[in-house]
Amino acid sequence: MFELTGKTAIITGASRGIGKAIAMKFAQQGANIAFMHIGDGENAARTEKELTALGIKAKGYECDVSDFDAAKALVDEIIAEFGEVHILVNNAGIIRDGLMLSMKESDFDKVISVNLKGTFNMTKSVYQHFMKKRRGRIINISSIVGLNGNAGQANYASAKAGIIGMTKSVAKELASRNVTANAIAPGFIATDMTASMPEKAREAAIATIPMKHAGQVEDIANTALFLASDEAGYITGEVIRVDGGMAM
Numbered sequence: 001m002f003e004l005t006g007k008t009a010i011i012t013g014a015s016r017g018i019g020k021a022i023a024m025k026f027a028q029q030g031a032n033i034a035f036m037h038i039g040d041g042e043n044a045a046r047t048e049k050e051l052t053a054l055g056i057k058a059k060g061y062e063c064d065v066s067d068f069d070a071a072k073a074l075v076d077e078i079i080a081e082f083g084e085v086h087i088l089v090n091n092a093g094i095i096r097d098g099l100m101l102s103m104k105e106s107d108f109d110k111v112i113s114v115n116l117k118g119t120f121n122m123t124k125s126v127y128q129h130f131m132k133k134r135r136g137r138i139i140n141i142s143s144i145v146g147l148n149g150n151a152g153q154a155n156y157a158s159a160k161a162g163i164i165g166m167t168k169s170v171a172k173e174l175a176s177r178n179v180t181a182n183a184i185a186p187g188f189i190a191t192d193m194t195a196s197m198p199e200k201a202r203e204a205a206i207a208t209i210p211m212k213h214a215g216q217v218e219d220i221a222n223t224a225l226f227l228a229s230d231e232a233g234y235i236t237g238e239v240i241r242v243d244g245g246m247a248m
């Protein structure tokens with residue numbers, strides 16, 4: 001079940017956190033992995049080594065997903081190098097939190113450009129390849145904040161809600177080509193992103209989770225694996241919350 005042998009996945013932002021967990025999970029199921037990161041070459045090199053040790057082909061690429069031309073050129077390079085791409089996971093994301101009153105225009109633009117436009121850039125770059133092959137899986141990492149909003153995250157919530165709209169639109173466009181597009185909406189997951197929150201805000205967030213603890217990166221990776229698998233072939237345009245009941 002959930003076998004990915006012989007498949008290649010592109011995963012954005014997989015040098016650490018949720019993206020890395022997805023890469024490791026896919027690789028354990030036999031997939032080859034091409035992943036993207038932005039800055040930290042050390043993390044990326046470690047991830048590449050851990051992936052390769054699983055006996056699959058893996059390569060990390062430094063590429064800013066918000067740069068359309070760079071994203072397109074890299075996807076073409078990956079297709080040439082790996083032969084075919086079967087799965088795209090749009091995971092790269094950033095936060096620049098602040099109440100709307102004090103949020104800088106540049107913080108709004110930056111979050112939209114990495115989280116939302118990055119998802120557009122990558123999806124557009126694999127679109128024709130998936131259409132021609134008449135198969136493909138697009139998995140977009142949204143957030144429960146995109147469903148419910150969150151004070152201090154107007155930029156991030158807008159991007160994550162936009163990702164849900166994009167997912168459903170692409171799902172409708174590509175359904176007849178046997179390409180599925182789905183989104184995962186994580187709740188509060190223990191990663192560098194949530195570790196960067198003030199202690200009080202972190203405790204307050206965890207208190208609102210019916211399960212009373214943060215999620216683990218593997219919780220998201222397991223859901224991504226299911227959506228990437230043949231077993232999920234009839235699911236498209238769906239948003240799956242993985243949040244311990246937080247946005248219920």
Ligand code: NAP
Pocket residue numbers: 012013014015016017018019036037038039040041043063064065066091092093094114141142143144185186187188189190191192193194
């Ligand atoms: P993280 O630990 O901060 O990791 C972010 C990853 O994205 C890193 O690999 C980073 O690369 C990469 N990245 C950032 N900007 C990029 C860019 N412009 N181009 C390419 N790669 C870029 O984040 P995370 O917590 O794992 O979150 C992963 C995804 O889940 C994000 O979309 C986030 O919004 C979403 N999410 C997270 C939570 C949570 O509770 N953690 C909840 C809901 C949704 P470098 O290592 O090179 O910096």
